[in-house]
Amino acid sequence: SQQGEEDPQALSIQEGENATMNCSYKTSINNLQWYRQNSGRGLVHLILIRSNEREKHSGRLRVTLDTSKKSSSLLITASRAADTASYFCATASDSGSARQLTFGSGTQLTVLP
Amino acid sequence: ETGVTQTPRHLVMGMTNKKSLKCEQHLGHNAMYWYKQSAKKPLELMFVYSLEERVENNSVPSRFSPECPNSSHLFLHLHTLQPEDSALYLCASSLADTQYFGPGTRLTVL
Numbered sequence: 001s002q003q004g005e006e007d008p009q010a011l012s013i014q015e016g017e018n019a020t021m022n023c024s025y026k027t028s029i030n031n032l033q034w035y036r037q038n039s040g041r042g043l044v045h046l047i048l049i050r051s052n053e054r055e056k057h058s059g060r061l062r063v064t065l066d067t068s069k070k071s072s073s074l075l076i077t078a079s080r081a082a083d084t085a086s087y088f089c090a091t092a093s094d095s096g097s098a099r100q101l102t103f104g105s106g107t108q109l110t111v112l113p
Numbered sequence: 114e115t116g117v118t119q120t121p122r123h124l125v126m127g128m129t130n131k132k133s134l135k136c137e138q139h140l141g142h143n144a145m146y147w148y149k150q151s152a153k154k155p156l157e158l159m160f161v162y163s164l165e166e167r168v169e170n171n172s173v174p175s176r177f178s179p180e181c182p183n184s185s186h187l188f189l190h191l192h193t194l195q196p197e198d199s200a201l202y203l204c205a206s207s208l209a210d211t212q213y214f215g216p217g218t219r220l221t222v223l
Binding site for chain 2: 029035040041042043044048070074088090093099100101102103104105106
């Protein structure tokens with residue numbers, strides 16, 4: 001089973017609306033990261049939240065982390081057509097090599113103009 | 114551009130061919146990674162190199178052979194691949210927690 005599971009698998013919204021994606025994981029983590037991938041391209045790091053943090057902001061992005069529920073959410077406010085992409089959460093374990101990330105299956109976000 | 118380059122961007126090969134994928138990072142990072150991304154599946158970590166030493170090999174078939182000659186370069190040597198090996202192969206590098214990805218090589222095995 002996957003360490004990170006995103007929900008929903010696909011999300012379609014109108015430009016200007018907010019988009020919320022969720023991620024659940026199974027084991028203890030050192031940090032959780034969100035990445036974005038445009039079709040057929042490499043991943044781009046968006047934001048990192050550590051296990052002792054509950055919320056983090058970066059521009060139009062807001063990430064929350066609930067370690068008791070082993071879940072995280074990514075909120076994109078005032079979405080734009082250019083936000084259309086796949087979004088992945090990735091967890092770094094708090095044991096072993098913290099450099100190894102385990103990725104979820106991703107949420108495909110489509111922002112309609 | 115993330116500072117991580119991959120060549121070639123596209124590769125079509127037969128099952129009996131031998132080819133190599135190349136990754137180069139210009140960020141001064143000390144760890145490099147190979148991932149496989151297949152349709153409808155999460156990214157699969159294949160290999161991790163830290164300070165040019167392989168620290169992880171996630172049960173990858175021997176038809177994939179990595180090489181890390183220095184901290185800036187990473188290769189993935191391919192031989193006698195199978196059609197199910199067709200995928201996007203992504204290279205990444207890191208210095209700390211965040212990984213920086215290259216654009217990937219789209220591999221098709223006929």
